[in-house]
Amino acid sequence: MLSRLLIKALKRSSLKNRTKKTTASPHLITPSLQDNMQIMSQRMGNSSDFMVRKVPGRDGIPDIALCYIEGLVDLDQLNSIMESWLTATVDVTETTGMDSLLKKVLPSGQVSQLQTVNALIPAVLEGKAVILIDGLEVAYSASIAGLEKRSIVEPSSQTVVRGPKDGFTEDISTNLSLIRRRLRTPDLRVQTMVIGKYTNTKVTTAYIDGIADPNVVSEIMSRLHSIETDSVLESGYIEEFIQDASVTPFPTMINTERPDSVAGSLLEGQVAILIDGSPFVLIAPVTFFKFLHSSEDYYQRYDLTTFLRAIRFVSFVVSLLLPSLYIAFSTFNQEMIPTPLLISLAAQREGTPLPALIEAFMMELTFEIIREAGVRMPRVIGPAISIVGALVLGQAAVQAGLVSGAMVIVVSFTAIANFAIPAFSMAAAIRLIRFALMLLAGTLGLFGILAGIVPIYVHLVSLTSFGVPYLSPFTPLRFSEMKDLIVRLPWPLLKTRPKEISQRNLVRQNEKQRFMDSTEDQGK
Structure with a gap:
């Protein structure tokens, strides 16, 4: 009796969160746990590294099945979920749905509700554990990825004498955190999409709202969305797909392993493109003279x-x-x-x-x-x-x-x-x-x-x-933009950002405040 009441309560809660369906679809999750397990195994081709572990319920808690890829999840967290589910006690009068039950069982992390089988497969391939629940037509995914990552080391292709020594890795989350560490502003916008029929590679664009040109951001996003390919294994794939001219020996995008270089480029109105699985981040738009500059130029006199x-x-x-x-x-x-x-x-x-x-x-x-x-x-x-x-x-x-x-x-x-x-x-x-x-x-x-x-x-x-x-500011000629071209003026004189990249928020130094500070120092 207790189990039936709990399942009914969970069903009512899940129906409120589900999107409206006009007709039944074979891709929807069924209430039968055994059918869902069989569908998942068939969709994964009965691969030997695809694991399905059934956890029996007790005392009114329904049976569940944990689906995951061996080697992509943290087994300690997975065992913790199983132990918590076996020992969990639920009072039906206090439980409003599966969300509250999962909060007591799952470790802290991102938990998402999934509605279709087509949504379950990408979640499993991303290294998440998918939780199928007997009696429910929804499933849940828990982020317990345990994939081994390369540690943050000094970039091998772009070394500097003076400057930060950390470099990007093949993990896109780590790369985003390295950028966030340098740009602690809510204006940093990050948008992620998936490209590649078979690789399902995460491609993320990052820019600073209020500095980057919206037309450039829109053009980059449009070119990324237009890519139709079966695989993206490195940033070079994306570079060739979205570059302006394909028949040219000159590159029209910069790739870098340095987070400080990406942060400096974002502050000048450029857009960064991060590709999961590649330590090289693409930066666009660029001019010819950017290829002869180094991030160390701004750390030296x-x-x-x-x-x-x-x-x-x-x-x-x-x-x-x-x-x-x-x-x-x-x-x-x-x-x-x-x-x-x-x-x-x-x-x-x-x-x-x-x-x-x-x-x-x-x-x-x-x-x-x-x-x-x-x-x-x-x-x-x-x-x-x-x-x-x-x-x-x-x-x-x-x-x-x-x-x-x-x-x-x-x-x-x-x-x-x-x-x-x-x-x-x-x-x-x-x-x-x-x-x-x-x-x-x-x-x-x-x-x-x-x-x-x-x-x-x-x-x-x-x-x-x-x-x-490409040859801006030489063509069109702008003498005012040559203060950071071949000759770099001192930082107090670099009051504005380069206009050839973006026309928004050009002033980057508060001249009035600097004048007031110098006046106070002279008075002392």
């Missing part, structure tokens, strides 16, 4: 930062043009080289059998192979093999008379300059374009280099990143 940025821009030009200029000068435009240097280069090339173009291509390809081998080999021996291989091959090639010593110097300095570019995606784009410019320099000389640079510049001018001009 402004004069040192300006010097380092100048070095990066020089390294960018060297990495792009140095081999091409050497080929053009040594092949077509010898009059551009001072006579003593020309004599020295001619003496070095006297015994080399190959033209400068073939020589440069051979050396560049050799270095690319060494670089790729160093990355793919085990970390213990990879760096040693790459360094020794470069030294041995370079020295042996010079001694054998295959290449000149000057060419070895040019290729080595070009590679070092390429490493000085902070963004790996931009450095990779320069490596690709360099080969095309070398070919033009070997066929047309300086005119060929110019014929290659002009289309590249036109292409850069035509690019946009979610509506933001």
